[in-house]
Amino acid sequence: MFPDTHIHTNFSKDSQAAPYTQVDRCLLLGMKELCITDHHDYGSDLAGDAFLLDFDTYLPYMRRLRQTYEGRIQVNIGVELGLQLHIRDYLEKLVQNIEVDFIIGSCHFIDNMDPYFPEYFEGKSEREAYEHYFDVTLKRILNLNCFDSFGHLDYIVRYGPHTNINYSYAAYQDYIDPILKALIEKGKALECNTAGFKYNLGHPNPSEDILKRYREMGGDLITLGSDAHAPEYIGYDFEKTRNILTDCGFRYLTVYHQRKPDFIPL
Numbered sequence: 001m002f003p004d005t006h007i008h009t010n011f012s013k014d015s016q017a018a019p020y021t022q023v024d025r026c027l028l029l030g031m032k033e034l035c036i037t038d039h040h041d042y043g044s045d046l047a048g049d050a051f052l053l054d055f056d057t058y059l060p061y062m063r064r065l066r067q068t069y070e071g072r073i074q075v076n077i078g079v080e081l082g083l084q085l086h087i088r089d090y091l092e093k094l095v096q097n098i099e100v101d102f103i104i105g106s107c108h109f110i111d112n113m114d115p116y117f118p119e120y121f122e123g124k125s126e127r128e129a130y131e132h133y134f135d136v137t138l139k140r141i142l143n144l145n146c147f148d149s150f151g152h153l154d155y156i157v158r159y160g161p162h163t164n165i166n167y168s169y170a171a172y173q174d175y176i177d178p179i180l181k182a183l184i185e186k187g188k189a190l191e192c193n194t195a196g197f198k199y200n201l202g203h204p205n206p207s208e209d210i211l212k213r214y215r216e217m218g219g220d221l222i223t224l225g226s227d228a229h230a231p232e233y234i235g236y237d238f239e240k241t242r243n244i245l246t247d248c249g250f251r252y253l254t255v256y257h258q259r260k261p262d263f264i265p266l
């Protein structure tokens with residue numbers, strides 16, 4: 001079983017899972033390592049401090065957890081960082097000061113709204129809403145360096161009025177290609193997030209065509225995560241996703257240790 005490198009625990013407001021239950025599940029599934037990546041979304045009036053990590057508590061706790069499981073499974077320590085441009089200095093400084101293995105950069109807040117809520121889609125056509133998300137995403141990737149892998153690209157389609165029914169890579173190619181190009185040029189990884197299957201999209205985020213395009217353009221840093229907020233979703237559809245990734249031309253998964261990439265054959 002491949003390492004799951006996108007796992008939440010009750011350090012995230014939207015998860016009830018005790019950290020040890022998440023690690024136990026990984027052990028049971030036969031993983032040799034995993035990465036816990038709880039939310040840190042700073043600079044949102046909407047969320048307030050709901051998705052802020054207290055790193056002075058979180059990091060020592062995770063180091064103790066890692067020690068507890070030593071010799072059985074390797075617990076890597078990560079964070080899922082909410083990317084926003086108005087907090088650029090804060091983010092770049094923060095990542096210099098925290099000792100973690102892996103940082104996922106995600107776009108959770110757009111114009112201080114969360115696409116998870118219908119408010120984001122009000123007054124916009126679905127296409128405009130998706131285009132705007134990709135536009136904002138590109139600007140953030142171009143202007144921020146504080147992450148290792150970009151999380152769940154295109155996950156906005158989970159929440160659109162018609163989800164992914166009218167959505168395809170081809171329909172948004174002009175928006176998506178520059179994002180992939182920016183990631184490749186900056187040496188950042190792209191995450192393959194299997195929660196898309198859990199949300200009944202029938203695809204990972206990003207979808208297969210985008211994964212394939214990233215590979216065609218020369219992208220080879222791919223990280224794999226379930227985005228599990230509960231133990232039953234850890235490693236979700238990883239076997240199916242392995243075939244998707246090899247069909248797209250990937251030969252290795254990337255896992256980060258002390259923010260340096262290591263490679264696991266697919």
Ligand SMILES: [Zn+2]
Binds near residue numbers: 080106108151152
């Ligand atoms: Zn996320």
Ligand SMILES: [Zn+2]
Binds near residue numbers: 006
């Ligand atoms: Zn997540």
